[in-house]
Amino acid sequence: xxxxxxxxxxxxxxxxxxxxxxxxxxxxxxxxxxxxxxxxxxxxxxxxxxxxxxxxxxxxxxxxxxxxxxxxxxxxxxxxxxxxxxxxxxxxxxxxxxxxxxxxxxxxxxxxxxxxxxxxxxxxxxxxxxxxxxxxxxxxxxxxxxxxxxxxxxxxxxxxxxxxxxxxxxxxxxxxxxxxxxxxxxxxxxxxxxxxxxxxxxxxxxxxxxxxxxxxxxxxxxxxxxxxxxxxxxxxxxxxxxxxxxxxxxxxxxxxxxxxxxxxxxxxxxxxxxxxxxxxxxxxxxxxxxxxxxxxxxxxxxxxxxxxxxxxxxxxxxxxxxxxxxxxxxxxxxxxxxxxxxxxxxxxxxxxxxxxxxxxxxxxxxxxxxxxxxxxxxxxxxxxxxxxxxxxxxxxxxxxxxxxxxxxxxxxxxxxxxxxxxxxxxxxxxxxxxxxxxxxxx
Ligand code: HEM
Numbered sequence: 407x408x409x410x411x412x413x414x415x416x417x418x419x420x421x422x423x424x425x426x427x428x429x430x431x432x433x434x435x436x437x438x439x440x441x442x443x444x445x446x447x448x449x450x451x452x453x454x455x456x457x458x459x460x461x462x463x464x465x466x467x468x469x470x471x472x473x474x475x476x477x478x479x480x481x482x483x484x485x486x487x488x489x490x491x492x493x494x495x496x497x498x499x500x501x502x503x504x505x506x507x508x509x510x511x512x513x514x515x516x517x518x519x520x521x522x523x524x525x526x527x528x529x530x531x532x533x534x535x536x537x538x539x540x541x542x543x544x545x546x547x548x549x550x551x552x553x554x555x556x557x558x559x560x561x562x563x564x565x566x567x568x569x570x571x572x573x574x575x576x577x578x579x580x581x582x583x584x585x586x587x588x589x590x591x592x593x594x595x596x597x598x599x600x601x602x603x604x605x606x607x608x609x610x611x612x613x614x615x616x617x618x619x620x621x622x623x624x625x626x627x628x629x630x631x632x633x634x635x636x637x638x639x640x641x642x643x644x645x646x647x648x649x650x651x652x653x654x655x656x657x658x659x660x661x662x663x664x665x666x667x668x669x670x671x672x673x674x675x676x677x678x679x680x681x682x683x684x685x686x687x688x689x690x691x692x693x694x695x696x697x698x699x700x701x702x703x704x705x706x707x708x709x710x711x712x713x714x715x716x717x718x719x720x721x722x723x724x725x726x727x728x729x730x731x732x733x734x735x736x737x738x739x740x741x742x743x744x745x746x747x748x749x750x751x752x753x754x755x756x757x758x759x760x761x762x763x764x765x766x767x768x769x770x771x772x773x774x775x776x777x778x779x780x781x782x783x784x785x786x787x788x789x790x791x792x793x794x795x796x797x798x799x800x801x802x803x804x805x806x807x808x809x810x811x812x813x814x815x816x817x818x819x820x821x822x823x824x825x826x827x828x829x830x831x832x833x834x835x836x837x838x839x840x841x842x843x844x845x846x847x848x
Contacts, residue, residue, distance in 0.1 A: 423437050423438050424438065426461075426462055426463070431461050431462045431463070432448070432451065432452045432455060432459050432461050432467050433461025433462070433463035433465055433467055433757070434461065434462065434463060435448050435451065436448055436452075436467070436734075436757075436759075436832065437463070437832070439832050441828075441829075441830030441831060441832070442828030442829060442830050442831070445733060445761060445762075445832065445835070446761075446762075446765065446774070449469045449759055449761065449762035449765065452467055452468075452469050452759065452762065453469045453470070453762065453766075456746075457470040457473055457746040457747075458470070458473060458745060458746035458747070458748050458756070460748075464755070465736075465754075465755040465756065465757050466745075466748065466750070466754065466755070466756045466757070467756070467757045467759060468745075468746065468756060468757075468758060468759065468763075469759040469762025469763055469765075469766065470746065470763065470766060470768075471763040471764070471766035471768065471769040471770075471785075471787065472766075472768070472769075473745060473746045473758075473763075474758040474759070474760060474763040474787055474791075475763075475787065475791055476745065477737050477745060477756055477758055478735075478737070478758065478787070478790055478791040478792040478794070479791055479792040480743065480792075481519070481793070482739065482740055482741050482743045483737040483738065483739055483740065483743065483756070484518040484737065484738050484740045485515070485516050485517070485518060485522075485735075485736075485737065485738070485794060486736035486737055486738040486755050512657060512661040513525075513661040513662060513664065513665035514526050514661075514662065514665065515665055515669065515794065518740075519793060522793060522794075523793075525658060525662060526797065528643070528644060528647055528654075528662070529640055529643075529644070529662060529666065529797070530797065531643075532580060532640055532643075533797050533798060533800060533801060535800065538800045538801060538804055541576075541580075541801070541804070542804060542808075544576075544579065545572075545576060545804055545805055545808050546808055546812075548572050548575045548576065549572055549808050549809055549812045550812065552567075552568055552571050552572055553568075553812055553813065553816050556568060556844075557816065557817075557844070559844070560843060560844055560845070561823050561841060561842065561843045561844065562841075562842060562844075563839055563840060563841055563842075564678075564679065564682050564813075564840040564841075564842045565675060565679050565837055565838060565839055565840045566592065566838075566839065568678075568809070568813070569674070569675045569678040569679055569682075569809060570588070570592055570595075570675050571588065572678075572805060572809055573670070573671050573674040573675050573678075573805065574586060574588055574591050574592075574671060576670075576674075576801070576805055577666065577667060577670040577671050577674075578591075579639075580639060580640055580666065580670070580801075581628070581639060581640050581641050581663060581666060581667065582628070582632055582637050582638075582639025582640065582641045582642055583628060584628075584631070590620075591671070593617070594617050594620065594621055594667075595667075595668070595671045595672045595675075596672075596838070597613055597614055597617040598614070598617060598618075598621075598668050598672070599668070599672040599829070599831060599834045621664060621667075622660065622664075625641075625660050625663045625664060625667075626660070628641055628663070629641060629644075629645060629656075629659060629660070629663070632645050633645050640662075640663070640666060641659075641663055644659050644662060644663065645659070666798075669796075669797075669798060670798050670801070670802075672731075672834060672836070673731040673732060673802070673834070674731075674798075674802055674805060674806070675836065676731040676829065676834060676835060676836025676837065677722070677725065677726065677731050677802060677806050677836075678805075678806050678809050678810065679836050679837035679840055680725050680729040680731065680835065680836060680837065681721055681722065681725040681806065681810055682810070682813070682840060682842070683826055683837060683840060684721075684725055684728070684729065684776055685707060685708035685711065685721065685810070685814070686708065686820065686821065686822045686842070687822075707721060707776075707778055708814055708820075709818075711810065711811070711814045712814045712815055712818040715811040715815060717778065717779075718806075718807045718808075718810045718811040719803070719807050720778035720779040720783060721778045721810060722803055722806045722807050722810065723778070723783040723784055723786070724776060724777060724778040724779075724780065724783060725776075726764075726786055726788035726789070727764045727765075727770065727783065727786035727788060728764070728765070728774075728776055729761075729835055730760050730761045730764055730786070730787075730788040730835060731788070731834060731835055731836055732760060732788065732790075732833065732834065732835075733759065733760060733761035733832065733833050733834070733835050734757055734758060734759045734760055734761065734833055735757075735758050735760060735790060735794075736755055736756065736757050736758065737755070737756050737758060738753060738754065738755050738756075739751065739752050739753065739754045739756070740752060758787075760787045760788060760790065761835065763786075763787050764786045764787060764788060769782070769785060770782065770785075789802075817844050819844070819845050820842055820843070820844065821842065821843050821845070822841070822842060822843075823841040823842050823843035824839075824841035825841075826839070826840055827839035827840075
């Protein structure tokens with residue numbers, strides 16, 4: 407791939423998107439969102455046009471909760487890589503067929519049954535309720551250790567100094583990583599999460615290639631180590647699978663380990679960060695101030711949270727719904743199928759706007775309001791549904807609940823101490839920096 411060719415394609419794509427977006431095309435409007443910009447007004451516009459709408463980018467989009475659920479559960483739809491929209495830009499408007507970078511495209515997240523089932527089964531034992539109970543104490547200890555450190559400081563960054571550190575400890579422990587270089591992991595996670603948007607600049611193309619190279623070398627080394635010194639961790643188990651008659655190819659081993667790292671780290675951090683932003687926000691609870699507000703719900707709840715730690719579970723569910731870390735996934739029709747009154751041909755792609763489905767007024771009353779403990783709080787699609795339902799949902803809930811409960815128990819007067827830096831991403835909704843003070847400023 408020549409850099410000048412890439413540059414020209416990036417330029418063509420950007421111009422095409424701009425004109426389509428100006429003309430009101432829903433797909434182009436979504437793709438033209440500025441990094442970190444609230445997507446909710448675009449979702450409302452998509453919903454106003456119908457349950458399932460067609461974009462000139464060559465895809466259908468839906469923000470309807472029932473339709474998203476239907477497509478996710480229907481085996482006639484297969485997975486389309488999360489990068490599908492990006493590839494469509496390139497394919498339709500720049501004539502390119504090149505897959506730039508997509509770290510999870512080779513993993514079981516991007517496979518259909520029966521390959522999907524075979525690989526998912528191998529790692530599923532680490533995510534059963536029993537396995538989670540065994541991990542609870544470790545998560546609690548990790549959170550307590552990080553909070554002990556933070557208690558010495560008047561201010562800290564709730565993302566980089568807290569959520570990231572707990573999430574990295576958990577996922578590396580699960581994978582059997584020996585030495586953890588936090589800064590490096592953060593850089594990998596940030597860069598790879600950025601690719602879920604599609605790469606837009608030459609700098610991003612180069613950086614992503616560099617990270618993918620490092621990640622592969624890192625996991626190759628880990629796999630070699632665990633082959634010699636097996637432990638009670640996912641990578642050791644995957645290596646064993648290779649040894650006991652059902653050989654796992656290197657590419658599957660590598661892709662599975664990378665998937666767990668990528669899927670289990672960024673989304674996790676963003677959930678906790680979105681929750682803290684919501685809880686500290688006295689003006690609206692959505693952290694944006696652009697969704698109509700909810701009468702300062704976040705601020706009130708956070709005071710109750712210190713007294714009622716069980717409330718943390720409700721907060722986690724409600725933040726998953728209101729500000730989902732993964733905003734959309736894509737599916738492709740594998741055979742002729744009808745969805746929302748439209749006949750879709752095989753190969754048709756549907757972008758399922760999970761973040762919009764989670765605010766569908768036909769399912770959630772007053773959907774823009776932060777309302778922990780709402781009766782149907784678990785009906786959200788933040789963890790997707792069907793065959794690809796998030797394998798780490800239980801672990802995510804455990805970590806997020808423990809982090810929020812303990813953070814606000816230790817620091818009941820926690821207050822915002824500076825501007826929130828939103829993640830420059832459309833698909834991954836989250837925060838990069840969140841400065842907080844342990845005591846409210848007097
Ligand atoms: C799949 C969200 C945390 C591991 C998914 C999918 C979503 C998601 C939406 C499905 C994508 C699709 O349908 O195409 C989230 C969110 C999380 C989170 C919002 C945190 C708040 C985790 C954690 C782990 C994890 C902590 C593991 C340590 C996975 C795996 C898949 C997956 C392995 C692929 C499942 C499959 O394809 O069968 N996640 N996730 N996730 N997630 Fe999560």
